[in-house]
């Protein structure tokens with residue numbers, strides 16, 4: 001992280017008492033038994049909605065955010081929402097997800113840090129879970145979202161869509177609960193995390209865990225600036241390089257220095273900036289937990305393998321990869337599409353921006369959404 005100008009608190013998580021912004025909350029009582037063992041004694045899901053659910057609940061669309069996303073997919077930044085909506089260009093009247101027609105639901109992921117129960121949330125005794133928070137899988141996260149769908153009266157989603165880790169949850173919905181998904185859009189994602197993806201995650205996990213400020217995961221009472229910001233910032237720098245493409249970095253930054261008197265290479269300054277922003281809005285324990293959920297993602301586990309699992313999908317499906325994505329290379333989307341009986345050939349998003357293109361290439365994403373919603 002660049003030398004702290006003003007020190008962030010110990011965690012960038014949304015906390016009780018912070019402005020709720022556009023969030024709504026569902027509390028789900030009772031024990032949630034987890035795929036990897038252990039349980040949660042109830043949990044809360046923070047979510048946002050746009051548009052109106054129609055009388056037969058047939059117009060609901062579920063959007064799944066990626067690793068450091070949250071429920072704020074549309075709308076401006078403001079109290080409770082440090083960043084503007086990450087898919088704002090897709091959602092709203094006249095847009096691909098036309099909120100005069102569809103009811104859009106975006107939950108914050110279980111294990112996250114923006115209002116849904118995660119390691120920074122209070123346990124039943126009111127103390128932050130910290131190191132005691134259990135390991136979660138993508139399947140557990142979808143179980144929590146199914147409880148939200150039930151509470152909202154949504155039996156079937158007209159469309160479930162997401163990119164990257166959001167694509168993992170979208171896929172898990174279509175495989176695990178096929179009768180509840182009419183259409184599916186998976187962008188820049190995979191049926192199972194690859195060795196390469198787990199490898200890129202490894203130094204990120206180490207960076208956080210080796211930060212003395214992490215304190216084994218129990219840092220929530222630390223003074224401002226004394227949380228695991230350095231480790232989380234290093235993790236973000238490593239990750240962010242994988243989110244962009246080599247030609248883009250080369251063309252944008254070349255070998256330029258940042259500025260007279262600032263000796264950093266411009267690309268170093270760019271990574272510093274993204275690290276600095278993340279540590280102010282994210283929680284290091286959630287970053288660890290969600291990264292491990294992605295590592296554990298294998299839609300074929302205990303289902304007879306990936307091929308058997310994908311054959312369960314009945315939703316009209318589009319799978320799309322990004323031609324410059326070095327983290328989720330296009331072959332993973334091609335394999336996914338080939339395995340899903342209701343998918344055609346994988347679509348290609350053409351972009352210089354690498355993996356992050358699923359957040360950037362709005363016109364291409366809009367066309368894919370429209371092709372599924374008709």
Ligand SMILES: CC(=O)SCCNC(=O)CCNC(=O)[C@H](O)C(C)(C)COP(=O)(O)OP(=O)(O)OC[C@H]1O[C@@H](n2cnc3c(N)ncnc32)[C@H](O)[C@@H]1OP(=O)(O)O
Pocket residue numbers: 064065066067068069070086166258266267269270271273274277353356359360
């Ligand atoms: C579903 C989800 O995943 S939600 C999470 C998505 N959001 C994020 O990941 C937040 C981090 N942001 C990003 O990853 C990207 O900004 C995206 C994908 C959202 C958008 O990509 P782009 O529009 O191409 O933005 P880009 O990567 O160029 O970053 C722009 C920022 O870098 C800054 N920047 C650019 N060059 C430099 C430099 N040399 N030194 C310092 N800062 C720099 C810009 O000022 C800008 O800052 P701001 O975001 O604070 O306004």
Ligand SMILES: N[C@@H](CCO)C(=O)O
Pocket residue numbers: 066067068069163164165243356
């Ligand atoms: N920029 C995205 C990429 C991960 O897929 C995120 O931070 O969630």
